[in-house]
Amino acid sequence: MGLDEDSLDYHRSDPPGKIEISTTKPTNTQRDLSLAYSPGVAAPCEDIAADEGKAYTYTAKGNLVGVVSNGTAVLGLGDIGAQASKPVMEGKGVLFKRFADIDVFDIELDQHDPDDLVRTVRAMEPTFGGVNLEDIKAPECFEIEERLREEMDIPVFHDDQHGTAIISGAALLNAAEINGKELEDMKIVFSGAGASAIATARFYVSLGARKENIVMCDSSGIITENRAQHGDVNEFKDEFARDIPEGDLATAMEGADVLVGLSVADIVSQEMVRSMAADPIIFAMANPDPEIGYEEAKEARDDTVIMATGRSDYPNMVNNVLGFPFIFRGALDVRASDINEEMKIASARALAELAKKDVPDAVVKAYGDQPLQFGPEYIIPKPLDPRVLFEVAPAVAEAAMETGVARSELDTEEYVETLEARLGKSREMMRVVLNKAKNDPKRVALAEGTDEKMIRAAYQLREQGIAEAVLIGDREEIEVTANDLGLDFDPEVVDPENGDYEEYADRLYELRKRKGLTRSEAGERIEKDTNYFGSVMVERGDADAMLTGLTHHYPSALRPPLQVIGTAPDVNYAAGVYLLTFKNRVVFIADATVNQSPDEEVLAEVTKQTAKLARRFNVEPRAALLSYSNFGSVDNEGTRKPRDAAKMLREDSAVDFPVDGEMQADTAVVEEILNGTYEFSDLEEPANVLIFPNLEAGNIGYKLLQRLGGAEAIGPMLVGMEKPVHVLQRGDEVKDIVNLAGVAVVDAQQGE
Template identity: 75%
Template structure:
């Protein structure tokens, strides 16, 4: 099937279209329905009648955007009318929801009169928290947006005008730095004089470009003052002299294409100034192809297009969801120039940061590092949400457009929580870690992921990393990635290690380790890092990124050992679902635990839960419910639960043996098993053996859609955690945060 057939099939699958409305409150009982509608709904109606601003408290208005179009200028399709534009507007709603968790009603108006369009949209102000105008032809779009901005007390934003301006503006900010040029000195040429081009030119002036240095061309050539076909929107960019596009590009620093494909050739590129910046954004064919422009000259050509198959895609999805997110949350009356500039600057700054592994994987592991091939973040970079929305909200408050005063640190955390429960839970630990950062040794300190994680830990003030590894290699990695920091490094091949060798020999000499063997072991960062922690030269350690779990766990058990009040260590994973968190143990350490070991593992898992401000409710799992099957296997968790309930030091509810669904389904606990000591579903799940634990957490992660954090090693005498092979940088940062909190305690 071709793309058209695939798309028709995609859109026609039942239910047709791409969006639906879902309820956000319970509707299961008669009482629920009486609260949702009659008679209970009268109370919020009266409250809003008394105070219209209460609509933001009692309705969905504050998170609802109207995507409104007349279908007169649909990208690539032209004037196809209101009805035919509906799939595009539904698609815009999908993007709002996917990237910024904003709800959308799409409204297609069959009106060909700008004044009538304005009246219709203005009348809908009670419904929406913001208005996104879409695919409206020029020059009507300018009049419509201007009039609606004047009349309406909510943000009105024509994305076709401003979206491209903001995203390409971010690219421009980074391009001029790479090309070593100054904004105020740039000679900028535009191909195209429509809504997007004029809005982009105005926005570049807001960023610092001199308006006298802007030359705008349309199909008739350079816009000049002697032409009679200019509008009040294009006249400010008219030059005193005419000419064609080739004349305009001669000596120019920047070319901005918002016109049609194939109108620029290699000679025109060669005529530009040194290290030219070319934004060829016509779709689907750019004004000049990526390879042709790059190959036209020998110096650095910084190139962006509107296409996803080339570097530096100028994609409006990097803008409108997050701009509206910040504007809605600040309850802004408008999206002003300050807010747009803030969005552009936030995008530019983000492109200079280290790129998460999840983003590079989403783009087929292509290298993403600030430079000519990467001047704009990728749309699937989840950090865009909290970077851009926070910047927009800040600008709204500083410019006087906001009606909500936000605590921006807490607001950023709320935005992170929208990306998943795991971010919300980890923020508890990371905030605690930042209060008193500790020294964390990394056994594989010369691995690129570890170096990147160490940079983030320093940059965010979470920990003081100590990298164990080849010093030259670590510095080379940091230099190649442009990571400007100075981590502490311990090089096992070059540094003086006698105190550590002596200590390892002392600890292991009655286990058959000679001093010569201890010296050899000190070349292994895993052994060296553990001895550093044991001697107090580091507060915690992470290892295991490049080793199998068992091999990485052996040195910590040999050197650090378990805590004085613990006989066994345990591996605990935190699994986060949309509205639930569970801790699974033991998933990595004890193969066939006895009842005593299960009891201790349960206590370890409960202590891990409390690190995340979760009060534990523990269930010891089996295939039996409270004695329904009696054999040695089911007796083991049953006895463990009995011992825990009899232990006066256990201050959390625990029960078992029970089946997994009994443990997590409230109706089952409160129905057939209302005698259980658990008064709510369990959030600490203790598996009967390692095989079950490992299988269980992985099934929950992969089929249940949970995010996994861990494994967290509990019960050790000092904080040591073992990563999983191939963990991403964010996993390393998270586990380092857990280690810091362990060390604080």
């Protein structure tokens, strides 16, 4: 089946299209409905009538964008009409929602006259927080956007004009830096003189290029003053008419530093590329096929050719989705009246800076595990990089506030946290812990210090001020890897094989000599096994916490810290806990990694330690001990263990949180069952700490919730240890290491 048939199936499968409307408030009772509509809705209506700004408080206006088109210039399809453009406009709405959590109404208008279109869109201003104009042909699009920006008091943005300008502008900033060129000195040639090309040329001038250094070519050749004087170009092309001899694109490209292609496929030859200045920059962005192929452009010369296209199968894809969702996010969140030039520049510079940062593992995996490191093959971030939201939206919001178009103020640091929450509850929960960690960073030993992920994590921990990371391993190997990764930092390294650590060996021998370990074996383990080295390091107080497990099986990674550090004085058993986050709920699940067949005393201990962990995330624990029975409905050895554990906890005066059991899982988490059928329960609200009866059930339960229930998992977090130790899962990503290091720092803070 070809791509076309796949796409038709994708769009016509039930329900047809790609979007739907869902409610955000309860609608289950008569009271809910009376609040949502009549008579309750009268109150917000009256408030808005008295103060129209209250529409942002009481309605979805502040998160709603209208995607408006008349279908006169759709993708590569041309003037196909308003109705035929609807799949594209729905798709635009999908991108707004997916990347920036912005809701969209797609508006297709069967209007070709600019006056009619302006009048119609302007009349819809009360509905939207902003308007994205899409696929409207030039030159009418210039007039329509300009008039709507003047006549409307909400942001109006024609993405076909400005999107490519902003994204390629970010790429240009980095390409110029890599090739050692200054924007103001570069000769820039445009192949194409449509709306996107003109807007891009204007934007490059805003970034620092000189207008007199820009040569623009349309299908008739170089746009010159002579052609303008003879009426051969429209008023918009006339803006870039040059007082130079006429010629074709090949003539224009001679000696050029930059070629910006926004025209048609295969219009540029290798000979034309060879005529350009040293180390040229080529943005061949015609879609689906560029002005010159990626390989052809690279092969044309021996020096550094920095190439970008509009295609995803080559490096440096100029994709508008890097811009419009995040620009609108920042504009909406400060209730901006406009998207001005300063906001566009801020977004381009934020994108350029992000490309210089270490790329998350999830992004690398999404693009086939290809290396992504700042350089000629990576000058702009990838569209699936979630950090774009946290970089671009705050930059846009800040520029809006600085230039006076914002109608509300926000704290940019707090704003980043609200943006993280939009991407999932797990980010919101981790932000609580990471903020605590930043208040008093601790030394965290990373036992597998030569691993690339550990080195990248150490860099991020230092950059973000979360922890003082100590990498354990071969110093030379670590420094070479850090340099190869382009990480600009001097890592703290402890090299067991190249240092005097006799005291560590003595301490390990002292701890384990009556458990089968000789002095020579202790010395060998300190020198060769970084898990033992790190454990002694933490036990002696030379580090505050330790992470390991990335390249080991969980039991083998856990054994050294258990033998050397051990559990806390009042604790006999450690346990593994996962934090699972759903859209509007978080739960802690234990034990999922350590204790195979716990008795009632172990279950009680695990419950107390998990409750302590919940409070580190600012969650007040409500614990349920789970089984397949409810409060004695089945009586056997298996059900008695959680029942007795719950009884022990309720009778323990040191337990200051509600706990009950044994109970079935749905009883624990469904309020109607808990309070309706079992109103005698000590839990007045659904549980958020779920204690499973054994390791098998806990491990199965958390994985099912994660894979089928759509939960995001943080962990496993080890609780009950004398000093903070966390054992990673094999294959964890850098963000997982950073998150667990943050948890370890907070553990250490509380231990003090």
